[in-house]
Amino acid sequence: xxxxQVRQIFIHLRAANPHPHSELLFDTPFQLLIAVILSAxxxxxxxxxxxxxxxxxxxxxxxxxxxxxxxxxxxxxxxxLYNSKARNILATCRLLIERHGGEVPRNxxxxxxxxxxxxxxxxVVLNAAFGEPTMAVDTHVFRVANRTGLAHGAxxxxxxxxxxxxxxxxxxxNAHHWLILLGRYTxxxxxxxxxxxxxxxxxxxxxxxxxxxxx
Numbered sequence: 626x627x628x629x630q631v632r633q634i635f636i637h638l639r640a641a642n643p644h645p646h647s648e649l650l651f652d653t654p655f656q657l658l659i660a661v662i663l664s665a666x667x668x669x670x671x672x673x674x675x676x677x678x679x680x681x682x683x684x685x686x687x688x689x690x691x692x693x694x695x696x697x698x699x700x701x702x703x704x705x706l707y708n709s710k711a712r713n714i715l716a717t718c719r720l721l722i723e724r725h726g727g728e729v730p731r732n733x734x735x736x737x738x739x740x741x742x743x744x745x746x747x748x749v750v751l752n753a754a755f756g757e758p759t760m761a762v763d764t765h766v767f768r769v770a771n772r773t774g775l776a777h778g779a780x781x782x783x784x785x786x787x788x789x790x791x792x793x794x795x796x797x798x799n800a801h802h803w804l805i806l807l808g809r810y811t812x813x814x815x816x817x818x819x820x821x822x823x824x825x826x827x828x829x830x831x832x833x834x835x836x837x838x839x840x
Contacts (some may be wrong), residue, residue, distance in 0.1 A: 626774040628791075630827045634775065638803040641823045647753045649673065652812035654729040654754035655721070656680050659689070659714055661749045662741040667704045675701045686718035686727050729732040731755050744782065748801070758797035760785045765808025766801060772812060774829030775804075800828030 648669040651657040656676070663672045679700040683689040689697065697711040704710065717739045721727055729750065730736055737746040748761035760766070762781040766788075770776040776787035792800050811818045819825050820836035 626791075626827075626829060628793075630829075631775065631791050632793055633827045634773070635792065635800065635803070636829075637823045638807065639796065639799070645799050645806060647749070647802065649747065650676065652680070653684070654750060655686060656684065657754045658717070658729050658736075658739075658746070658750050661709055661746045662713060662717070663701060663704055665710070665746075666706060667742075668690045671704055675704055686721040689714065689718040690722065710741065716740040717742065721784065727729045729754065731757075744785075748785075752798070752801060756798065758794070759801070760788050760792075760797070760807075762788070763805060764814075765812075766804045768814060769804050769808040771814045771826075772817070772830045773824070805812070 642839060647657070649657065649660040649664060650673045653661050659671055659679075660676050663675065679697075682700075683697075692700075694715050695712055697705060697714055701707045701714075720739055721729065725735070731751070733744075733747050733751065736742050736750060737744065745761050745763060748759040752759045753759065762770070762785045767778075767781055767784055770784045770788055771778065776784045776791060777786055778784035783798035787798070789797070789802075793829050796803075807822075807824070811822050817830070817834055818829075819830070819833040822828065825833060
């Protein structure tokens with residue numbers, strides 16, 4: 626895909642959604658961190674349902690530690706893998722208190738040292754909480770990048786590096802939001818909604834779907 630195609634894609638994604646944002650609900654970097662940990666193999670909607678009560682009663686690392694493991698589990702038991710996620714959240718909160726004064730570090734290496742936090746989670750926090758131009762490659766971004774021709778890669782890190790290389794700087798702050806939302810609602814895994822896609826004209830996917838004729 627050439628530079629002009631890439632630029633047109635993000636011009637039109639921006640025109641369709643000038644101010645994209647995470648669909649996870651949070652008020653602080655800490656709450657975003659916890660929400661992203663919970664979102665692994667879970668929908669944002671299910672996470673928001675659980676964190677509504679969790680963040681009301683435990684909005685800080687200290688309050689979360691006070692809940693303890695059984696307490697955290699009670700709030701998140703509707704979310705998949707909640708046992709391991711609860712352990713990671715508790716351990717993360719303790720480390721935030723011990724090493725970072727109860728604050729979420731604005732540093733990739735420090736973030737990735739926290740239990741339950743990998744590169745994707747760190748990128749989300751750096752971007753959505755701190756305004757860093759990072760690229761969080763989840764399953765949606767990975768699919769959209771490979772399918773459209775924006776970035777080809779066999780693993781998320783390769784796709785991340787290629788997207789960071791080809792996307793113009795003016796779009797990088799919001800790029801991962803646009804790509805996630807496109808993959809979630811339009812460029813779906815099983816049947817992409819190509820006729821309604823704002824970037825279909827520049828997409829290189831060879832098997833685009835077509836609009837069904839009206840009866």
